[in-house]
Amino acid sequence: MPLGEIRVAINSDQDIVSARQEGRALATRLGFSGVDATFIATAISELARNILAYARRGEIMLRAIHGSSDGILVIASDAGPGIRDIPQALRDGFSTSGSLGLGLPGVRRLMDEFEIKSRPGHGTTVSVKKWKK
Amino acid sequence: MEVPILKQGEFLIAMFQAALSDADLENLRRGLLQQVVKFRSRGVIVDVTAMDVMDSFASRTLREIAHMIRLRGAETVIVGIQPEVAFAMVQLGLTLEGVSTALDLEEGLAYLIEKSKMTD
């Protein structure tokens, strides 16, 4: 039975917590392992945090998806300034510096599929998916 | 959200809860520093056992707490990071560099006691 969409508006830091809690709840309902649920919640936290930091507001959408196995789709969207240099934002030296720009390489590592659409002045949409093993 | 800060002799123990917002973490940072000054504590244990997600902000806050407390001449040790949380953290490149870590409260206390013996 397909579960409906869950939308969390991101306007304050409290919303970051709500979004990741929803994410963990959905992941658990879908039968993801504890580790994967934590990965998903952490990725959502970072994506929501980016929205707040660079666009001041936006939305996190969560949904169950079905392919050769079941999975979760997370779409983080905002109408903010957009990212000028996407390759730069995704560049990752695998260093352990711990200081982030957008933390996008990390989000990509946490999830299975990663897609980003952004244009200066036209906002940003990041879609990530994770599949049950 | 209120975070309990317990006094254990010369040390303070702060039990971080789950679902701490950024504002909560900011308050915690200030509150802890105040307590360290007030009690002239020699060490602080930050117990994050209850935190089910540690993201970049939480990681940065912990490092700042450790840094500020060191400026007051005291040691900080983070304990109770869950295996799954640790795994997610390193995927994001969050390694808490420069901050001491221990498995749990017991280990953290043992560490602080040893450390303060050395500086006596």
Next chain:
Amino acid sequence: MAKRETSTKDSGTRNNAATELVMSEAPSELLRELVAHLRQNRTQLREEWVGRISETRLLTAMTKEEIFAEATSVYDSYVEALETETFEALQAYARNLSERIIPRGVETHEVVGIVLLLRDVLARSLFAKYQADFKKLNRILDAYEPAANRIANTVAVGFVQERERVIRQQQEAIRELSTPVLQVRERLLILPIIGVIDPQRARQLTEQLLRGIRTNRAKVVVIDITGVAAMDVTVANHLVQTVEASRLLGATVIVTGLSPEIAQTLVTIGVDLGKMNTVGDLQGGIEQAERLLGYKVMAVAEPR
């Protein structure tokens, strides 16, 4: 004469006293005659034996050349065992033979089968040779049968023991792969990694290790990668992440068995090997771990 006839019946029970490696009762000159006969007719008897082996479709996993080579060795060892009256050499040979043919998929019934065939082929040739003298034949068979049966027994048992050893080894390897985290001493875990690591297995190992650190309250972990031939960049990153994640749980990681190739890969991805705790081999790593555990201050993961 009468004594010999009794001894024919007794030879069966004597056969079962397995601790007796040296044959008694059989007169040496009869044995020498027997062995001489087997040596003289070596080529012919061996051929006959190999023929019987293919007839009965044994050793199908081996080529004709391989069978012939093994047949020659077994025949010579057989005759030598008869001659020297000791079976240690045959036992050692049996185990050695098993080591070579078990990986080729030879079954127990095949090994037992070919040894029994050899016994039969040799027995028949004795019948042929001494058919004119029935009493002599009996005496020769008195000498031959217990020895031949003991040989068959030795080879079969040697094979089975070797086979069991291989199976135990395989089970051990499987267990290692499925539960690789070993608690060796208090607060010390060892993670021996062997074989090919793909990213998924690397993830699984990391999860298991981190859980193991918490369950066993480990303060030091030795990750041994002696058994890992190569590591691509993704897996190398997993290793680094594992070390970092372990530290978040308060455990210090020592990496042992780092090959020059893997060290190079790590340097390529930007790892400062000077900051990573590495020791040449597992034993050295364990020793260092014990040193670390001896110092209470070092028992908490210091910030780097």
